[in-house]
Amino acid sequence: MSDLLSIGSAGVGAYQRALATVSNNIANVSTDGYTRQDVSIISNQPRQIGGGYIGTGARFDAVRRQFDAFVESNLRNSNSELKSQEPLLSYVNRLIDIMGGESVGLTTAMNQFFEASRSLASDPASTIARSSFLQDAEGVASRFRELSGQMELLDNETRQSVQTDVGQINAYTKQLALLNNQLSKNASADKQPSELLDQRDLLLRSLSGLVGIKTEFSANGEVLVSMGDSNSEGYLVKNDQSRPIIIKTSANGDLNLNYLYPPTNPVTGQQLALPPVTSGKIGGVLNYREQVLTPSSSALNDLAMTLATEANAIHRNGIDAEGQLGGDLFGFSADQAGKASGFKTLIQDANRVAAAGQFRVMDNPLNSGDAQARVGYQTPDFSGASGLTGLLAEAQKPAISTEMLGIGISQPFATVGLVQQGQTDLRLTLNNPSATQSFQVLTRDGRHLLGTTLNQNDQAMLMKSANGMEPLATYNTSYLNQSGSNTYMDMDIFMGVKAEPIENQQFNEISGAVLAPTMLPAALKLSASDLQLSGPVAAGTFQLNGIDMPAITQSGPLSLGALQTWINGKSGDTKVTATLNADGNSLTLSRTTETTTGDIRLGMGANGNPADLQHLGFGTSIYIKGKAADDLLVFVTDSSGNPSAANITAQYTSIDNNMKQALRATPLQVHFKTDTQYEIIDTKTQTVLAERSLAVVPGMQPASISYRGLKLEFSTAPKQGDKFNIDSNTDGIGNNEAMLQMADLENAHVMPGGLTMTESYIEHVNQVGNVARQASIAKDALTVVYDQAKQTRDGISGVSLDQEASDLVRYQQAYQANAKVMQVASQLFDAILQVR
């Protein structure tokens, strides 16, 4: 009876709680992260009565959480993986839309630019074509800037997204720490309130969406969260401690995640760093930045650099509408050098667009031949010396250098080096020469300028292309040892010893200000101690100011007095007088006319050699005053047949070498003296620069002529008497050579891998497209995996209303049955009470 009642009431109580649990489930059908709760009802301990046991009913034991840890962690991991693909895909698609779009993409602008260069090539004189060329150049530049700006936008967006997510992660880890704290109050997970555990799992799932995590659960449900492998030390949440993380931007724009307060490993003492993020939303965004955005950005910068470099090289080689050399077309702003964001055009004036080539050839209208000529220029590659030998090359004022050069037997010459076109105020001295040593100065085309006439053997020895000679050069002595206006290209070049007027700086005695300098007259001094000349001296051994000096018949060592007589005898022609000084130890030569402007030049005549000058006490020097007009090859020959050494000293003021512009400065004429022999003439000085012959094979196009890099081609063989003039094309406004090269740039393989610029850009878009496709495929696959995991989890932990409804009915019936038991117990008790 009492047992019946207590069993009944216990049962009622139990099923009441069961009903409460079921209604809890029903109420939470849409709650996020809710795990279904099931009741466990266990039977009470049986009581021993007599020989047997009687059960004592059932009681409510616990609420069981329908939860599978493995399924849950599976869901978390697949969530991380899926969430890493979504931002990757969406950002990559955005980048493709930008790079491949019609209005923002680069290919349209570049095509437009090259189209404009083609139209300009068709009509170079038109200002309209020039203006639209400039506009399209600006169009390309601004497109680069826009693209760069869009990429920067993406960079900022992704950085901010990571920033926000990092803040979110810190919030989650903090909450987990608090939760751990609450969970620590109970010793076993079964005793923990289900809602607390649901909250924990929800937080873990959200956290896994942001970044891939590893979890370790302790017996009472507390969780240890970490990233990567170092579970125990590199943790994010442990017990009630959480470690916040922070994001840092490195110098090159990379994002680095790390602990805000990096802990130290107690064993090794080193600072712990956060393991790299590979999955989760942050992982996807970082992946995008590293693999797609940064390479695209630097590819764009490289493309900008290449376009600027190549276009500028072509443009600088052209002539603009005003006859001047073109400048740079593209450039970068000062603070953004080398980056597409600073790309701009440097020319605003349509007249400064350089379309024309630098050289032009004109057939003389009266040519009896039908040959039409074309001229081009290519930087020549001469063998032989490229400057003065050894230390002599460093002899720029105020320095002065000396070199010892050996002369052998089989090759009885030494190469002093190349005097470059534009070398100024050069002086090369042969010190203490023997009687058989001499300088030889030749141009690259065999014009002999200074030295002694070469015999056949010497000609063959020196006139080789290995020494720097032009192919097909011929030997010529028309300009040998000439002076005044008869020299090669009117150069002031002299060999011998020269004395010039000296500048004397004047100062105002009172104020100290610099005044115009006065000139001290030129004076050449022969001293008795250096004099070793013995007569008789043949006529023409010496030359003074270009006049051959007569013979000295007296034999034996000559005195200063004898020399004085000898010199003064010719001073009417040479304009030079000699005066003995007071003590008779030296003879000074000075000018009679032009005392402050003229110089004194004592050289060798046809019968003289440097040794003769040495007997007078002077070394032989080569003097070039002003700029050397052409490249000159300098040798020292020794006709003795024995090996010897040449001691050379050099000094020059500067080198202003620009052969190409020197060629442009004066017009050249190619004149055919016969059908195959031609000469090249500098029209300004009427100097014959070269005499060569042309190889003509009947029926084939004649060979081309090459002069210091200029290349002249003929359509057919020229005839005797034909003349062709080459000039600098300063007024050929219809010439389009430079613009043709610009148009050809479109197809030039200037990018790495042998691609043109447009191809390389499209290739890059293609690569980004591939990443997008792969990400899309990965996303689809991962979505399936995630859905599977979700479905499995829901199958275990999700609430189904139908199931709850049937449970509701079951427990209701059980409740009613137990209530009926209590009713029966009370009826039985009433029956006992009614016993009288």
Next chain:
Amino acid sequence: MKISTSMLFDRATERMSTIQNRLATTQAQMAETKQVLSPSDAPDQAAAIQRLRGEVQRQESHTEALNVAMRRFSAEETALKSSSDILTRIKELGLQAANDTLGPDDRKAVGVELKALRQELVSLGNSRDDSGNYLFSGTRVKTPAFLEGANGAVVYQGDHTQTQIPAGVERIVQFTRAGTDVYSRVVRDNGESVGFFDALDQMIQAVDNSNTPGIQQGVADTTQMSNSMDLSLAQTGSDQKVVQSQLDVLDESKLRLKSSLSQIEDLDYASAVTKMNKEMMALQAAMGSFSKISSLSLFEYIR
């Protein structure tokens, strides 16, 4: 395996929204008549589309350049044809003047006409194209080709640079012509080279002075001049042919490229409409089934 209630609803809405997305895309495609709406729709095609578009543009710009060349060549042809006719007339007059039956006064009359014809030749030599560039000045296109000096002699002011323009992949076309190549010098039997207008002036002088050998020389000169004029005319003609055939080649390749582009980019309406119908049907089925299934609940039946 059990399906929870929330999973049931979530799943159904997810599927419906997927179908709706697909339908919206198909509708956008039909509105724009393009299969590839934005490069991210078909990333692997994006590169091919860009390349083809660029090629089409390039062919069009080559065509434009060649049209400019054509116009110029026809302007040259006009000038050359007229010059050739004039030379024929000059030769006629020369033969007439060489005839001994004419008297000095008659010859003077012939001389007047010759002078006028020579003047016309000078102005033909200074013809210009539509952009105002002189045709026969070489690259000095803003300077008249032939200038008559104070002493009456005609001087050539142009140059000889041969300009070329790009006319396709690896094709260039000769563009400028030097005046002295067209109005070219005559080489006499004794090897002497005389300029075009100088020779004409000598002929006119001979006619005025009734110098028969001079007139005969002039007639011989005119024959030479006429021959080289015809040569230049032939050259212009052949250049025009080259340009025309290049234009045809460009047209064909443009057509080919455009159709390749269209295959990738443009929408096939028939299949798009079919797809749209299919998707609409799928959406209707999804919606209808959802409403039927979601209304089933055990609670309805527990009374």
